[in-house]
Amino acid sequence: MGMVKQNKADKKAILSHTTKKCPECLTQLTLDAEECFSCKKKVGEVNKHGVAKRPINWSSNIVCILSWILFVIYLWWAFF
Numbered sequence: 001m002g003m004v005k006q007n008k009a010d011k012k013a014i015l016s017h018t019t020k021k022c023p024e025c026l027t028q029l030t031l032d033a034e035e036c037f038s039c040k041k042k043v044g045e046v047n048k049h050g051v052a053k054r055p056i057n058w059s060s061n062i063v064c065i066l067s068w069i070l071f072v073i074y075l076w077w078a079f080f
């Protein structure tokens, strides 16, 4: 129950913003900006604090997951 109320409050807070801040350099950007004009970083949607989200960087996530899998395979190979 509390979660739903919190979500509503978050949505309201998000809708109240007319600009968003770059998460890297805190430059004010328009809500539809996809890239910070100051530091050239990609920015996502605004969050409830008025700061743009960092877009998910899939390529670095995949590299991270792959290195974990390799690590597990290595451990398995080394000990069994």
Ligand SMILES: [Zn+2]
Pocket (backbone or CB within 6 Å): 022, 023, 024, 025, 026, 027, 036, 037, 038, 039, 040, 041
């Ligand atoms: Zn920036």
